[in-house]
Amino acid sequence: xxxxxxxxxxxxxxxxxxxxxxxxxxxxxxxxxxxxxxxxxxxxxxxxxxxxxxxxxxxxxxxxxxxxxxxxxxxxxxxxxxxxxxxxxxxxxxxxxxxxxxxxxxxxxxxxxxxxxxxxxxxxxxxxxxxxxxxxxxxxxxxxxxxxxxxxxxxxxxxxxxxxxxxxxxxxxxxxxxxxxxxxxxxxxxxxxxxxxxxxxxxxxxxxxxxxxxxxxxxxxxxxxxxxxxxxxxxxxxxxxxxxxxxxxxxxxxxxxxxxxxxxxxxxxxxxxxxxxxxxxxxxxxxxxxxxxxxxxxxxxxxxxxxxxxxxxxxxxxxxxxxxxxxxxxxxxxxxxxxxxxxxxxxxxxxxxxxxxxxxxxxxxxxxxxxxxxxxxxxxxxxxxxxxxxxxxxxxxxxxxxxxxxxxxxxxxxxxxxxxxxxxxxxxxxxxxxxxxxxxxxxxxxxxxxxxxxxxxxxxxxxxxxxxxxxxxxxxxxxxxxxxxxxxxxxxxxxxxxxxxxxxxxxxxxxxxxxxxxxxxxxxxxxxxxxxxxxxxxxxxxxxxxxxxxxxxxxxxxxxxxxxxxxxxxxxxxxxxxxxxxxxxxxxxxxxxxxxxxxxxxxxxxxxxxxxxxxxxxxxxxxxxxxxxxxxxxxxxxxxxxxxxxxxxxxxxxxxx
Amino acid sequence: xxxxxxxxxxxxxxxxxxxxxxxxxxxxxxxxxxxxxxxxxxxxxxxxxxxxxxxxxxxxxxxxxxxxxxxxxxxxxxxxxxxxxxxxxxxxxxxxxxxxxxxxxxxxxxxxxxxxxxxxxxxxxxxxxxxxxxxxxxxxxxxxxxxxxxxxxxxxxxxxx
Numbered sequence: 001x002x003x004x005x006x007x008x009x010x011x012x013x014x015x016x017x018x019x020x021x022x023x024x025x026x027x028x029x030x031x032x033x034x035x036x037x038x039x040x041x042x043x044x045x046x047x048x049x050x051x052x053x054x055x056x057x058x059x060x061x062x063x064x065x066x067x068x069x070x071x072x073x074x075x076x077x078x079x080x081x082x083x084x085x086x087x088x089x090x091x092x093x094x095x096x097x098x099x100x101x102x103x104x105x106x107x108x109x110x111x112x113x114x115x116x117x118x119x120x121x122x123x124x125x126x127x128x129x130x131x132x133x134x135x136x137x138x139x140x141x142x143x144x145x146x147x148x149x150x151x152x153x154x155x156x157x158x159x160x161x162x163x164x165x166x167x168x169x170x171x172x173x174x175x176x177x178x179x180x181x182x183x184x185x186x187x188x189x190x191x192x193x194x195x196x197x198x199x200x201x202x203x204x205x206x207x208x209x210x211x212x213x214x215x216x217x218x219x220x221x222x223x224x225x226x227x228x229x230x231x232x233x234x235x236x237x238x239x240x241x242x243x244x245x246x247x248x249x250x251x252x253x254x255x256x257x258x259x260x261x262x263x264x265x266x267x268x269x270x271x272x273x274x275x276x277x278x279x280x281x282x283x284x285x286x287x288x289x290x291x292x293x294x295x296x297x298x299x300x301x302x303x304x305x306x307x308x309x310x311x312x313x314x315x316x317x318x319x320x321x322x323x324x325x326x327x328x329x330x331x332x333x334x335x336x337x338x339x340x341x342x343x344x345x346x347x348x349x350x351x352x353x354x355x356x357x358x359x360x361x362x363x364x365x366x367x368x369x370x371x372x373x374x375x376x377x378x379x380x381x382x383x384x385x386x387x388x389x390x391x392x393x394x395x396x397x398x399x400x401x402x403x404x405x406x407x408x409x410x411x412x413x414x415x416x417x418x419x420x421x422x423x424x425x426x427x428x429x430x431x432x433x434x435x436x437x438x439x440x441x442x443x444x445x446x447x448x449x450x451x452x453x454x455x456x457x458x459x460x461x462x463x464x465x466x467x468x469x470x471x472x473x474x475x476x477x478x479x480x481x482x483x484x485x486x487x488x489x490x491x492x493x494x495x496x497x498x499x500x501x502x503x504x505x506x507x508x509x510x511x512x513x514x515x516x517x518x519x520x521x522x523x524x525x526x527x528x529x530x531x532x533x534x535x536x537x538x539x540x541x542x543x544x545x546x547x548x549x550x551x552x553x554x555x556x557x558x559x560x561x562x563x564x565x566x567x568x569x570x571x572x573x574x575x576x577x578x579x580x581x582x583x584x585x586x587x588x589x590x591x592x593x594x595x596x597x598x599x600x601x602x603x604x605x606x607x608x609x610x611x612x613x614x615x616x617x618x619x620x621x622x623x624x625x626x627x628x629x630x631x632x633x634x635x636x637x638x639x640x641x642x643x644x645x646x647x648x649x650x651x652x653x654x655x656x657x
Numbered sequence: 658x659x660x661x662x663x664x665x666x667x668x669x670x671x672x673x674x675x676x677x678x679x680x681x682x683x684x685x686x687x688x689x690x691x692x693x694x695x696x697x698x699x700x701x702x703x704x705x706x707x708x709x710x711x712x713x714x715x716x717x718x719x720x721x722x723x724x725x726x727x728x729x730x731x732x733x734x735x736x737x738x739x740x741x742x743x744x745x746x747x748x749x750x751x752x753x754x755x756x757x758x759x760x761x762x763x764x765x766x767x768x769x770x771x772x773x774x775x776x777x778x779x780x781x782x783x784x785x786x787x788x789x790x791x792x793x794x795x796x797x798x799x800x801x802x803x804x805x806x807x808x809x810x811x812x813x814x815x816x817x818x
Contacts (some may be wrong), residue, residue, distance in 0.1 A: 099701025
């Protein structure tokens, strides 16, 4: 017969003030299987745990019930106490008499006590049906996948690879670098973004532990932590990267002109192109949507001028498969489209541009050689109005959240404007200046003094044309009046938004995302880089808007997590998983359908001992199983058992009150 | 014996049965570990008070809840059952709560068919952040069951002896 030990905790006064603990102990002692019951002020303390260890040995206990706080709080602590006494840790049950009784029935001690008794009875009944469980060892494939080659993906890949763990870095566009490669200078130090980023890009390309797969997308992820299989679709580049030297003869001669994405469409690129001069890998790809050779079969100039014969118009998409153990998702962000701001004349007035367009203009390698110009007439603007929070913090038209980086980059833009056009004047319409960060407030203050920018606190209500100027009408809340500013150029600090493909990606990876499309972390404070799915981590803006230092920190944190995961040859896994009994399984395969992880497959077994005839049964991969129990409830023949939450355990709880 | 029990159960739902003085219902709360159980813990840490009638069972996911558990609860100890899981779309196990919802609706219809009032078993979504909501749900379920009256008069008496 089972010999159960019950330990009731006072939790200082937290339980003892509202539950009559000695009475609970007396009541519990009346249960036949309970051979030992006691109380203590703090069960979780070292002496408390010592009592458990001693009692296990002294009273030859076969299972333990601790009536204390929530099992979500101290289950691990008490399991360890059991282990230390040489007992299987899964023979523990926790009765939650604090969160579920003493704290919520503070006005009725009698009822709280009687409920605590019931909770103890239930835990005792459950513990009688507890079985010894052992942690599962799962082998680990020590290779990481990084999705996205922006600064987050680059940093994560480099940090992981520096620990001598192979990394597969998948980037959707022809070059890594991401949004940071489009920036001119970075706040608050005005470092040239290219100067600090491109060495890292080169490191990625030359690192012996990094396999860079550009111009590719992840299309399928199967498996479980430590044992994922990923399918990557490598888009046809129509250029043989092995022989291409990157000389550039092809794109110089290509006759087809296409708006240049890297420069936000301000100038043109060719149909065969490298996104920007410092691209990594520095090999051109053919844009199949615009190449006349691929569309109509006419042209073929690039193939003619290529001395290496690297152009191959027959190239097809290729599926690459890799075995990996962990995933870092770093898909970055999109710039929010300001089209809903019709009163600003977005789309109607050419001289209204977004911040990233302005950034490209003032960039030394940009389409206008680093000088901002008016898109309408090419003149250098003198009066420039910056409007902040376009899309951000606007429930009506945009998104509720603060995009976090706009205050800082707008400040940077006022400085860059001042540097490039000395006699210019900047006006900034703002709601608040949020400059929380190391050196940020100082940066804003200094910029305001140095550039003489006019800051106007208020929202812009309308922009209209007057001659070749734009009139910006808004409120200056500090003087309580409507103001009008004559502008040559208006720059909208558009919001950061989640990549539009994130929901699709999240479904493919089996992780969750929030209402904006940002991928969800496992815990907002204490597990900010993990997802709820083991072995998948998040870096950068794909989780929420953040600036470069934060992105890099998070990427390095991801790398640390991946290295931790790969520290041993095997991984320990919670043993609370399902198992199927072949004897009972009828082979209906309902469980296969409901399993969210694809952990259940079918198997063939002989219909009887020594028989050659086979029948179908279901088989669970315990490495993949996460222990939800969907299969247990759907099984008609009760062939499936979920360790830790078996039918006898739960039914015992139900009938024991 | 079986017909006898069934007759008793059906008859219990008839209004003429009077609850003994100071009768308090027992409600079985079957909560998923990741959302509702965490939510009920939050109710505790926030010290939000609710009626002491509920007895909570922890399961990994609402999809673990076998209809058997509901039937067994009503048959043996409970006057009502509350099953609670993560909000749709928020399931820790991706899709478990959808299976739970379907299974629950069918179970409810079955129990209704054999004579139980439909409020005897209830379903709710409570997230790990919704401490106050959990208290509200328990309040509602307790009130509903109090109105319906006891299911285990004879059973309780047997227990006393």
